Amino acid sequence: MVESDQAPLKHQGSKLLHNAGIGIEKRRRSSLATNYRIENNKVIIENEDGTVQELEIVSSKEKQGKLRKAVPALPLGFAITCLILNIIPGLGTFVSGFGVLCGYESNLQSKASTIFWNIVTALLQLLLAPIIIGWVWSLHRGVLIVQEALDKKMRSRQQQQQQESHGCPA
Numbered sequence: 001m002v003e004s005d006q007a008p009l010k011h012q013g014s015k016l017l018h019n020a021g022i023g024i025e026k027r028r029r030s031s032l033a034t035n036y037r038i039e040n041n042k043v044i045i046e047n048e049d050g051t052v053q054e055l056e057i058v059s060s061k062e063k064q065g066k067l068r069k070a071v072p073a074l075p076l077g078f079a080i081t082c083l084i085l086n087i088i089p090g091l092g093t094f095v096s097g098f099g100v101l102c103g104y105e106s107n108l109q110s111k112a113s114t115i116f117w118n119i120v121t122a123l124l125q126l127l128l129a130p131i132i133i134g135w136v137w138s139l140h141r142g143v144l145i146v147q148e149a150l151d152k153k154m155r156s157r158q159q160q161q162q163q164e165s166h167g168c169p170a
Contacts, residue, residue: 069107070117071141071148072099079149083142089129090122093141097122 035046038057045053074082074096086092097118100106106114121141128134 064107066108066113066117067121068144070097070114070121071144072096072104072106072114072118073148073152074099074104074145076146076149076153079146082145083139086125086138086142086145089134089138090125091138092145093118093125093138094122096145 037044041057043055043057045055047053078099079096082092082096084092085095097115100111100114108114108117125134125138125141128137
């Protein structure tokens with residue numbers, strides 16, 4: 001009698017978890033395959049029956065939070081200046097945030113939100129500086145600013161090369 005009472009509850013609880021999406025990745029992996037691995041740009045799945053499936057990864061996109069999206073794509077010289085300013089926790093982050101007023105873009109929708117999140121980040125870096133976390137975060141943010149500038153420069157070169165290869169004047 002105990003088993004018959006628990007079985008419906010167990011099934012009902014599993015159904016509730018399923019509806020909430022809890023454990024979906026684990027269930028998906030266990031139902032599809034016993035083993036999988038990622039090599040180069042392919043996912044290789046070995047099923048329980050011994051069949052092997054190869055899936056090609058066509059593209060991937062990094063999911064970014066608000067603080068990461070607020071890093072503007074500055075010119076390289078300005079970005080390096082912000083990195084150096086970030087030796088004083090938050091100063092380079094604060095200055096870089098106002099770069100959007102000069103026409104530089106970020107991954108956020110509006111200039112106001114970019115400035116806001118950079119000010120918040122700079123204040124947190126300054127407040128956390130006495131316990132070293134803010135100082136390290138500030139330097140890391142400076143490196144991100146430089147990386148974003150280098151990515152912008154690389155994208156610009158690629159666009160220019162594509163235009164030249166299509167015979168379009170710049």
